[in-house]
Structures are given as structure tokens and as C-alpha cells.
Amino acid sequence: MKLKTDSSTEDKIKEAAKQVFIAKGFSGCTSREIAKAAGMNVALVNYYFRSKSALFKIIFEAAMGDFLLSMLEVFNTSLPLEEKLRNYLDREYQFLTKYPEIPSFIINEMGRKDGANIDNTAVFKCIEHTGIFEECKIEQKAGRMREIDITSITLLMMSNCQFPFMGAAVIKQVHGISDEQYEKQLVQHKQIVTEMLIGYLFPKSQTILQTTKK
Amino acid sequence: MKLKTDSSTEDKIKEAAKQVFIAKGFSGCTSREIAKAAGMNVALVNYYFRSKSALFKIIFEAAMGDFLLSMLEVFNTSLPLEEKLRNYLDREYQFLTKYPEIPSFIINEMGRKDGANIDNTAVFKCIEHTGIFEECKIEQKAGRMREIDITSITLLMMSNCQFPFMGAAVIKQVHGISDEQYEKQLVQHKQIVTEMLIGYLFPKSQTILQTTKK
DNA sequence: CCCTGTTTTAAACGCTTGTTTAAAATTGCT
DNA sequence: AGCAATTTTAAACAAGCGTTTAAAACAGGG
Numbered sequence: 477m478k479l480k481t482d483s484s485t486e487d488k489i490k491e492a493a494k495q496v497f498i499a500k501g502f503s504g505c506t507s508r509e510i511a512k513a514a515g516m517n518v519a520l521v522n523y524y525f526r527s528k529s530a531l532f533k534i535i536f537e538a539a540m541g542d543f544l545l546s547m548l549e550v551f552n553t554s555l556p557l558e559e560k561l562r563n564y565l566d567r568e569y570q571f572l573t574k575y576p577e578i579p580s581f582i583i584n585e586m587g588r589k590d591g592a593n594i595d596n597t598a599v600f601k602c603i604e605h606t607g608i609f610e611e612c613k614i615e616q617k618a619g620r621m622r623e624i625d626i627t628s629i630t631l632l633m634m635s636n637c638q639f640p641f642m643g644a645a646v647i648k649q650v651h652g653i654s655d656e657q658y659e660k661q662l663v664q665h666k667q668i669v670t671e672m673l674i675g676y677l678f679p680k681s682q683t684i685l686q687t688t689k690k
Numbered sequence: 691m692k693l694k695t696d697s698s699t700e701d702k703i704k705e706a707a708k709q710v711f712i713a714k715g716f717s718g719c720t721s722r723e724i725a726k727a728a729g730m731n732v733a734l735v736n737y738y739f740r741s742k743s744a745l746f747k748i749i750f751e752a753a754m755g756d757f758l759l760s761m762l763e764v765f766n767t768s769l770p771l772e773e774k775l776r777n778y779l780d781r782e783y784q785f786l787t788k789y790p791e792i793p794s795f796i797i798n799e800m801g802r803k804d805g806a807n808i809d810n811t812a813v814f815k816c817i818e819h820t821g822i823f824e825e826c827k828i829e830q831k832a833g834r835m836r837e838i839d840i841t842s843i844t845l846l847m848m849s850n851c852q853f854p855f856m857g858a859a860v861i862k863q864v865h866g867i868s869d870e871q872y873e874k875q876l877v878q879h880k881q882i883v884t885e886m887l888i889g890y891l892f893p894k895s896q897t898i899l900q901t902t903k904k
Numbered sequence: 905c906c907c908t909g910t911t912t913t914a915a916a917c918g919c920t921t922g923t924t925t926a927a928a929a930t931t932g933c934t
Numbered sequence: 935a936g937c938a939a940t941t942t943t944a945a946a947c948a949a950g951c952g953t954t955t956a957a958a959a960c961a962g963g964g
Contacts, residue, residue, distance in 0.1 A: 500802075500804070501717070503714075504804070507921080507922060518923090519923085522924080523941075526923095527922075528922065583860055584798060590714070596863055597863060600864045604864075625879075626865070627865050627875050627879075630864060631853070632850070632883075635850050636846070638853060639848060640849060642856070643849075645801045646797060647848070650844060652811075661841050665841075668838055669846075721952060734913085736952080736954080741953075742953090
């Protein structure tokens with residue numbers, strides 16, 4: 477009896493599934509397509525992973541993990557908040573340059589309306605667990621950060637990181653630019669976003685805080 | 691012979707198809723599902739629209755049209771640029787509150803990797819045709835607008851409008867808030883986004899322009 | 905009231921889907 | 935080498951897919 481096989485087969489399937497699922501979504505691809513991408517039989521996919529759904533769950537949760545990892549690493553440092561956010565923006569653009577399809581993948585599959593939804597409440601708990609939200613509130617009370625809702629801070633950060641990658645195809649068509657041009661554009665855009673967000677969230681000097689709080 | 695029928699059948703199918711396609715995507719639903727949603731036979735769907743793909747094309751292009759309409763209406767006015775952008779943000783949040791799934795729908799289906807892609811170059815040409823991009827360049831040359839790339843301006847506007855709707859499910863889970871709470875959040879967020887973007891793009895007083903231009 | 909064209913239906917088409925089966929190939933061990 | 939467990943294969947399964955067919959139901963004008 478073999479206890480620990482080469483495992484390259486199982487891994488090859490996982491690797492292929494990751495590529496195919498992320499590129500086309502759960503309902504946009506077939507089991508046979510994944511098998512072919514891994515260079516093997518359909519039955520093997522179900523031999524190692526019980527079903528298409530079971531395999532998908534593994535891939536999806538791994539993607540979520542990857543996505544959260546860099547975020548958590550930044551938030552768990554002991555730098556001042558402004559530096560943390562700067563680092564977050566930097567790391568996020570780095571990550572998304574490498575895996576530009578992951579946000580679309582996560583958002584689409586989370587919003588899938590076919591009853592086969594995966595529960596992620598536990599996954600997101602660990603963001604709150606870093607204490608980043610509390611840190612924001614402290615800085616806000618101290619008058620060093622603009623007093624806007626924490627949810628809006630999250631929205632500002634995520635919008636300006638993720639959309640440029642999710643909506644790449646649209647933007648490229650609107651402005652008629654090539655893939656290479658857009659890649660350069662994103663490098664520039666990261667700087668703009670950082671400058672704008674940090675400037676807005678941490679207004680130096682006499683700027684009025686509490687602008688939108690009632 | 692009947693020249694102009696009630697037409698309610700054709701319209702009912704289109705209405706049902708719109709709902710189903712936008713909610714689940716092209717590959718996420720079936721012809722029979724659309725037929726059932728419209729309360730009729732599968733064959734009828736293909737009697738009025740030749741195929742699932744043909745029906746999809748109609749729905750997709752209508753969604754694109756709806757999406758662009760409010761944008762064009764704003765851009766074709768003769769208000770000063772800053773007012774135009776304020777109006778754009780307002781109208782866009784209004785539109786997206788009503789049809790929150792359209793951006794995801796457009797972005798996903800545009801990026802679909804199965805060779806059945808719809809060409810939209812013509813559609814996007816009409817944005818450029820409003821002269822909004824030229825107007826930005828004029829304002830930049832006159833020193834009234836921050837000198838950043840036009841593509842980045844588009845990115846900033848679209849990111850902060852569309853992501854809050856596309857990523858709603860994620861944000862709600864991260865902060866554990868309800869649908870109603872999030873709806874209120876979005877009203878507040880629109881104000882924040884407007885203030886931040888206008889403040890950044892049209893820096894009053896002594897602020898240094900040309901910050902990221904080399 | 906039948907006749908012509910249109911709209912709707914039920915049933916079938918061939919094909920692909922996810923999944924299972926059972927036999928073949930491979931492996932590790934003694 | 936021989937045996938038992940594991941891995942891989944080809945083939946089949948029912949179910950569902952998009953699409954087509956042919957007949958039924960319906961409409962209005964003579």
C-alpha cells in the first residue's frame with residue numbers, strides 16, 4: 477500500500493482547476509475542460525475530489541486565503557496607521573498585478589444565485605481580528621483621521637484597488653489602449669490613488685474634519 | 691394576417707431574459723429557465739429570438755445602452771467641468787441604486803473567455819464623442835484641474851461609483867451589515883466620494899499640481 | 905364557415921453535462 | 935515473482951442542454 481504518492485497528479489488537477497475556474501467561473505467551465513487542462517481523464521478529477529463542486533470549494537477557499545494573506549500581513553504589523561494603509565495599497569497592487577482575476581472571481585462566485593453558496597463569515601472575521609478597524613476609530617477620535625464611517629474607509633480602499641483590475645477590459649476599450657500600456661497606467665494609478673486616499677483620510681493642517689458626519 | 695400583435699409575449703420574454711441574464715450571467719442560466727420566468731414554452735423563446743446567444747446579445751446591448759445613457763446625458767450639457775463630474779457621480783449612484791447588477795454583468799460578460807464576445811468599440815466611441823476628455827485636457831492646461839492622465843480620471847470615477855455596488859456582498863460580509871444598512875451607507879458614501887474626488891481633481895488654492903506627471 | 909397566416913404547444917433531436925462503473929495498469933511489499 | 939492496494943483508463947449512465955420539428959390553437963377577412 478502506498479501512503480504518500482507523488483501527489484503530482486492531485487496537484488496538477490488543482491493547478492489546472494485554479495486556472496480554469498478563475499478564468500471562466502464555476503458555471504462557465506466543465507469538468508472535462510479541467511481534466512484536459514491537467515492532461516488527464518475526467519474520472520480522475522472525481523477520483524481525487526469527489527465532485528466539481530467539492531473541487532471548486534477548495535479552489536475558491538484557497539483564492540480567498542491568498543487574497544486575505546497579504547492584507548493580514550500588513551495589518552498585523554505595528555506601524556502607524558497611515559503607513560499601514562500605504563503598505564496595504566502597495567501590497568494590494570502588487571498582488572493584483574500578479575493575480576488580476578481573483579477579485580472578480582471572488583465577487584462573482586460570492587454573489588452566485590444558485591443556492592450553492594459558500595459561507596465566508598469565518599474568513600472575514602480575521603480582518604476584524606487584526607484590530608485595524610479599532611485603530612481607525614482611535615485615530616479618528618484623536619483628530620488625526622477624517623471621521624468617516626469605517627465601512628466607507630473599506631469601500632474607498634477596496635474600490636480604488638480592485639476596480640482597476642476588475643474593469644480592465646472596459647477601461648482598455650474606452651480609451652483604446654493596449655495591455656502593455658494599461659499595465660504602465662496601473663503603476664501610475666497606484667501612486668495617484670495612494671496620494672488621493674492618504675490625503676483625504678489624513679488631512680494635514682487646517683482642513684475641516686467631520687465633513688460628512690451628521 | 692396580423693401585422694402588429696399585442697407584442698406582450700415578445701416583451702415578456704425580453705423582460706424575463708433581462709432579469710435572469712443579469713442575475714446569473716450567460717452561462718449561469720438556461721433557455722428553459724428564461725422561458726419559465728416569462729411563463730411560457732422554451733420553443734417560444736427561440737421562435738421570437740433565434741437562439742439563446744441572439745437573445746443574450748439583445749439584452750446585453752440594451753444594458754450597455756442604459757448604462758451609457760445617463761452618462762452621455764450629463765456629458766452633453768454645457769455646465770462647467772466640475773459641475774459635470776458632480777452630476778455624473780450623482781446620476782451614476784442613482785442609476786446603480788436602481789440597477790446594481792449591471793456593472794458586474796457588463797464587466798463579466800465582456801471578459802468572457804469563450805470566443806462568443808460582443809464587439810463594443812462603437813459603443814464606447816460615443817463617450818469620447820461628447821468631448822469630455824478634451825474638456826479635461828483644456829482644464830488641466832489652464833491649471834484648474836490636476837494634471838493626471840485621462841485614463842486615471844476615468845478609473846477614479848468608475849472605481850468609486852461601480853465597486854460599491856459590485857462588491858456589495860463582500861463589504862456587507864466584512865462589516866456584518868444588513869441590506870438596508872448598506873443602502874444607507876451608499877448614500878453617505880456618495881457624498882464622501884464626491885467630496886474626495888472633486889477635492890483631488892480640482893485642488894483649490896496653493897496645492898501643488900502635476901504631482902505624478904514626470 | 906372555411907381558409908390563410910400567425911402564435912403556441914408538446915415532443916423529439918443530437919449533444920454535452922456531472923458522475924459512476926468496472927476493468928486495466930501501476931505501484932510497493934514480501 | 936506474486937499479491938494486494940492504489941491509480942488510471944475507457945465506457946457508460948441518466949439528466950439536462952440548446953435547438954428543431956410538426957402539429958395544434960388561434961386570429962381575422964372573404
